[in-house]
Structure formats: C-alpha cells, structure tokens
Amino acid sequence: MADDKTTEALIRQLLLNVGEDPDREGLVKTPERVAKSYEFLLRGYRQRPEDAMGDAIFHEDCNHMVIVRDIEVYSLCEHHLLPFFGRCHIGYIPQGQVFGVSKLARLVDCYASRLQLQERLTQQIARFIKGHINAEGVGVVMECHHLCMMMRGVEKQNSCMVTSAMLGSFHNSEATRNEFLQLIQRQN
Ligand SMILES: Nc1nc2c(ncn2[C@@H]2O[C@H](COP(=O)(O)OP(=O)(O)OP(=O)(O)O)[C@@H](O)[C@H]2O)c(=O)[nH]1
Numbered sequence: 001m002a003d004d005k006t007t008e009a010l011i012r013q014l015l016l017n018v019g020e021d022p023d024r025e026g027l028v029k030t031p032e033r034v035a036k037s038y039e040f041l042l043r044g045y046r047q048r049p050e051d052a053m054g055d056a057i058f059h060e061d062c063n064h065m066v067i068v069r070d071i072e073v074y075s076l077c078e079h080h081l082l083p084f085f086g087r088c089h090i091g092y093i094p095q096g097q098v099f100g101v102s103k104l105a106r107l108v109d110c111y112a113s114r115l116q117l118q119e120r121l122t123q124q125i126a127r128f129i130k131g132h133i134n135a136e137g138v139g140v141v142m143e144c145h146h147l148c149m150m151m152r153g154v155e156k157q158n159s160c161m162v163t164s165a166m167l168g169s170f171h172n173s174e175a176t177r178n179e180f181l182q183l184i185q186r187q188n
C-alpha cells in the first residue's frame, strides 16, 4: 500500500479537501509535480552554507568595502508557505580574505531555500559572512514583497518589507553604514 505520508499523498488529499478530482487529466500528475517543486524550493535544508561557498575564498590584501547589490531573492514564509521575493544587497569589509562574488548569491539562495522569516534570513546571511572570513564588518539589506500580504490576508499590493543586519564596523561606525547605504541606492 502506498505510504499516505508522502508529499504526493498529502497533496492528493489537499486536492480532495478543496473539492477537486485528483484523477482528472490535468491533476493526475500534480501531486508528483508539487512534491518535486517543494524539493527544489526547500533544497536549503539539504545544503550547508559552507558548501555553497566552496573553496572560493581568496587571500587578498584588501580592506575596503565590497558590495554586491540587487541579488534576487525567492523564499517561502514560514507562516503561510507562500513566496516572498525581492532583492538583497550585501556589503562587507574584508580583513585579508574575499569571497568569490557569485558565492554571496549562492549563500543567499542556500538560506532562502528554507522556510523563513525575512528578518532571520537577513541576519543569517550577515552572520555567516562575518564569521566565515572574519570580516571587519558586514551589512545586509533586503527588500521583499510578501505574497501572503498581497494575495490574501490584508491584501496590500504595494508594501515592501525592508530588513537590515549591520555587524561589526557597519554597526559601530555611522560613516561606514552610511557609505554602504549610499552605495546600494538604485541608480535607475
Ligand atoms: N515579521 C515577519 N512577519 C511575517 C513574515 N512573513 C509573514 N509574516 C507575518 O506573519 C504574521 C502571521 O500572523 P497570524 O495572525 O498568525 O496569521 P494570519 O491570521 O494569517 O495573519 P494575516 O496575514 O494578518 O491574515 C502575519 O502578520 C504575516 O504578515 C516575515 O518574514 N517577517
């Protein structure tokens, strides 16, 4: 007998619960598709952030601010399992080690592919960067739209949630923080 606890079985039950016929042509493969889709969307539970970075950490005598702006973010809110999405800006001041630039985007994906709160996601990214290369300071700003506020609930279409995490010199120095905030302003 098929295990009724598999994601496929649960989605089939969901289809029944909403009044659908899971055996009709268009839905017959839907439980399998949804299960695969969640496997991808929540792949972050099977990844370690350290692995997302690989070996791409380079020794470089650089102690100026590095910024990667406008990294797309797609995540799922842990309250409704609905997407929130937007952009993430990362800045850090190295102390002898820099990241391969793509790895910062991989790091965002790794943490975003879990059930999240935007605040926690922002902080996890900042803390990892600070700890992994002993950065002097780190700033992460995230601007996202939450579908659980748009498609349902309060139904606000234009609100944008902005979260930030400022660590080390980004926290302690107003000048550093302001330099970061100025550099992540959109040009267009
Ligand atoms: N702080 C924070 N809140 C979030 C995030 N994603 C969703 N939420 C909120 O989590 C809250 C859950 O509130 P509840 O009252 O338990 O759930 P609900 O009845 O579905 O709330 P409504 O969305 O207001 O209808 C809502 O206010 C959501 O907007 C997030 O990333 N950060």
Ligand SMILES: [Zn+2]
Pocket (backbone or CB within 6 Å): 077, 078, 079, 080, 081, 082, 146, 148, 149
């Ligand atoms: Zn939500």
